[in-house]
Amino acid sequence: MTDSPAPTKFGPLSFVAALITSLIFEFTAVTMGYFVIFLLYIVLPALLIVAAIGGLLYFSGGKATQVGLGMLIGCLAAPLTAAIAVIVLVVT
16 A cells, blocks of 8 residues: 555646636626627637647646646536526526
């Protein structure tokens, strides 16, 4: 048996990365929400780029793994908010 601790995936870096990523995408989605066509041309490509960078960071190891995981979690904010808004509009 070894006494070395297992590497942590979550930490303060992943929390900060998720917070910053979700704030940026939520602010952009809310300010451009009235112009849906701009969401498709600006937010969607940016979301895909940030998700790709987060995925690369996740597999790089070390502290970058925490940042990459936080970025991937933060990328879920805008699509999930849009899904909740659509569900609310359909139900009411």
